Amino acid sequence: METQNWHNLTPEETLKELATSPAGLSEAEVEARLEKYGPNELQEKKGKSPLKMLWEQFTETMVLILLVAAIISGFLGKEVETIAILAIVVLFAVLGFVQEFRAEKAMAALKRMAVPTVRVRRENQVQDISATKLVPGDILLLETGNIVPADIRLLEAANLRLMEAALTGEAEAVEKSTEPLDKADLPIGDRVNMAYFGTNVTYGRGTGIVTGTGMNTELGKIATLLQEVKNLETPLQKRLDKLGEMLALLGVAAAALMLIIGVVLGEPLDEMFLTAVSLAVAVVPEGLPAVVTITLAIGSQRMLKRHALIRKLPAVETLGSVTVICSDKTGTLTENKMTAVVLQLAEQRIELREPDFSPSSDKYYKMALSIAATCNDATLQKQGDEYTALGDPTEGALVIAAAQAGLQNLEETFPRVDEYPFDSDRKRMTTVHRVQENAASPIPPSFSDTDFLAFTKGSVDGLLKICNQIRVQEETEPLTPEWLQRMQEANNLLAREGVRVLGLAYKMLPELPRNPEAELEQELTFVGMVGMIDPPRAAVKPAVAECREAGIRPVMITGDHPLTATAIAADLGFPDTGDALTGEMLLPLSDEELQEKVKHVSVFARVSPEDKLRIITALQNNGEIVSMTGDGVNDAPALKKANIGVAMGITGTDVAKEASDMVLLDDNFATIVASVEEGRVIYDNLVRFIRFSLGGNLGKVLVMLLAPFIGIHIALQPLQLLWLNLLTDGLMGLGLGVEPVEATTMQKPPRHPEQPILYGKDLTYVLWFGLLIGMISLGIGYLYFDPENHSDTTWQTMIFATIAFTQVGNAFGLRAEGYSSFSYKSNPLFIWLSLVTVGLQLLVIYLPVLRNIFGLTALSPQDLAIAFSMGIVTFLAARLEKWRRKKQLVKH
Ligand code: ATP
Helix, strand or coil: CCCCCHHHCCHHHHHHHCCCCCCCCCHHHHHHHHHHHCCCCCCCCCCCCHHHHHHHHHCCHHHHHHHHHHHHHHHCCCHHHHHHHHHHHHHHHHHHHHHHHHHHHHHHHHHHHCCCEEEEEECCEEEEEEHHHCCCCCEEEEECCCECCCEEEEEEEEEEEEECHHHHCCCCCEECCCCCCCCCCCCHHHCCCEECCCCEEEEEEEEEEEEECHHHCHHHHHHHHHCCCCCCCCHHHHHHHHHHHHHHHHHHHHHHHHHHHHHHCCCCHHHHHHHHHHHHHHHCCCCHHHHHHHHHHHHHHHHHHCCEEECCCHHHHHHHHCCEEEECCCCCCECCCCEEEEEEECCCEEECCCCCCCCCCCHHHHHHHHHHHHCCCCEEEEECCEEEEECCHHHHHHHHHHHHCCCCCHHHHCCEEEEEEEECCCCEEEEEEECCCCCCCCCCHHHCCCCEEEEEEECHHHHHHCEEEEEECCEEEECCHHHHHHHHHHHHHHHHCCCEEEEEEEEEECCCCCCHHHHCCCCEEEEEEEEEECCECCCHHHHHHHHHHCCCEEEEECCCCHHHHHHHHHHHCCCCCCCCEEHHHHCCCCHHHHHHHCCCCCEEECCCHHHHHHHHHHHHHCCCCEEEEECCHHHHHHHHHCCEEEEECCCCCHHHHHHCCEEECCCCHHHHHHHHHHHHHHHHHHHHHHHHHHHHHHHHHHHHHHHHHHCCCCCCCHHHHHHHHHHHHHHHHHHHCCCCCCCCCCCCCCCCCCCCCCCCHHHHHHHHHHHHHHHHHHHHHHHHCCCCCCCCCHHHHHHHHHHHHHHHHHHHHHCCCCCCCCCCCCCHHHHHHHHHHHHHHHHHHHCHHHHHHHCCCCCCHHHHHHHHHHHHHHHHHHHHHHHHHHHHHHHC
């Protein structure tokens, strides 16, 4: 579509220009336009090119060390070694490249999943579609929390306010209207009848005609500026880089020591130099960067399978350290499937679910349901004999209850003329209606003598504060302290049953209020309250228990009534549900007092988004790592402040999702716990790899450094060292990085985020197993070494084979104990890679060409069996250590 000054046109002219109507486009027309204008996407700046990715592999420090080694061996005339080292470089580079490529692919797929859905009207039907499918001429519906998905000319703006900072830099939200503007060259910020791609709806509701999509929008014009994709390195990656550097230094030190020892023993300098370089290479865990990348990427895919969409990669590892999970109630702990079950009037309680429920002619009770269904944005739908509703489930339950009582099409009797939308600070909403004579649904007599009516529904406690009258049957009475108390008690009674309660009230207006915010929501007449049930989600109770076992505290932070909240929290197994704190009680507390309170309070009720922010801050000041859920626009600051901001995938607004680290695709609390578990698995796997790799490397270093002292000069040739390194670090390590969940994963306390990667037991493990592998291999070498017969290299082949097999044994011993150590199903990659490792090892020993290059001797079956059994010994030792750890954990 030609860029136009849409803001100068009237809505009608815009509709005509774009060949559309308020009923929307036909599906055929949408197809044609999609074909013509393309999908509604900003063209992404290309990610890293594969070539660049490959180049980066060759500039890694570890690879650089290898390259230097290759050049040196070249100068020393060792062609075979040079070629071997180069082959290793290429192999590692390819390995690193493949991993990174896969990781990038996985991230791109995650990004695609994050495309929002939008609500449009097509063929006179409201439907939800992917934002990429929007075309010019579409009729778009906007509501609070949406990120505007295209440029639109507004047709309707009900208190619509937009935050346009992304485009204009203006930090205040702008009030929108629909009137055409006169001036042609207005700056974007002044085109108040337009809503632009990338801006946020912070308040109100509206509809509009899509005038531009994708790159053909104002944002598209400047999109190149915004598309710097930040490739965040996670804190763990940074720490592992440090570890890598430290090991490189250690490697150089070991190499220097080796060189000195060799020279003192009178070995030729060039030989020794090569040996020293190979030893340095052996110390460095080359596989580490690849393992980290792939572990994080595969981890985020595993989380996706469990319905958690990671938006920021560092979240994957922070999840493993979470100590407090703060969660909303509605929809996260409960199903968000509301059913209105009781209507409490001044003097009467009506069970709405009674099987013999028949619409009574009682005007008074119909009046209450009329308010509930009119002050409402949900749309009633009928499927067969069943009523369903589109929109907020709370509101849906009300229109359904009204429909079941025979109340439908109420907007014909009470056309809406103004509204004061719901927000979670006020916890209520108000709509203003004209009272109109209508044959289809007659006006209730009590409302027939006023021209305008305001209907308000919201939290009962708040509503009673702004009411001064109460409806008692046909009469209106003053809301005396007695009535107030009776109503509060009725409210508490319902709330204690775990029922969600909404109050209903009205106000007769002689004329349209000029200043709705000042004139509405005061001096109302209270009519009654509706109680609705929202069953707890089945998966939540076990998830809460799992959470507590894992040393994580679940906390409920809800906008609902404290009694409703504690009833549900107790039902779900939350700790200490006796002491709920409400937003009102939080207010007078100082930050220090709050910090003390949050140590044991499990239920915060009637809180506002600002309270959420205070609660998180207090928890964080106590040293907690906090995960916090949110769905509304106002939740964005809390989501950003939390260590893990979790947005709701189904009910969450685009703004909340944008601010989050992770999106729950099923809105389920259990999913948060599942992703914490995955986060822990990822960390455990990295530590597992490091324990494996460093233990083996230490073993090799010990063999090399100590061999001269037992009469063996140089235990392993450079080529043999490099080969062992490639097999174990490269292949086995990679397989270990993707182990499944362990039985103990969620029985341990959370890991402190600053905790060093290797400490305590893990460090001792590395030392012990390094020693074990080193001593076994040296011992075997010693037994086979014959000082008289230098041409026989059986002893060296035995060391070579023993190191390989003990490493394989160690890897099997280190596996997660979710399944048995040899389970194929839990991690096929690992089993395949170990078979390949053993196969390759046998190949170099028994295939004559390779055997000669590597300077080995073919082992007799007995000797091979001895080397292999050393692997079994290491496996058993590792398993024993694991068993001991688990026992200790259980004891704690
Ligand atoms: P949670 O924070 O756990 O999701 P919630 O859904 O009750 O709980 P809010 O959506 O902030 O939290 O709602 C707070 C209160 O506002 C509710 O308890 C109810 O009294 C009132 N309320 C909720 N939805 C509406 C609505 N559509 N219209 C009027 N009042 C509402």
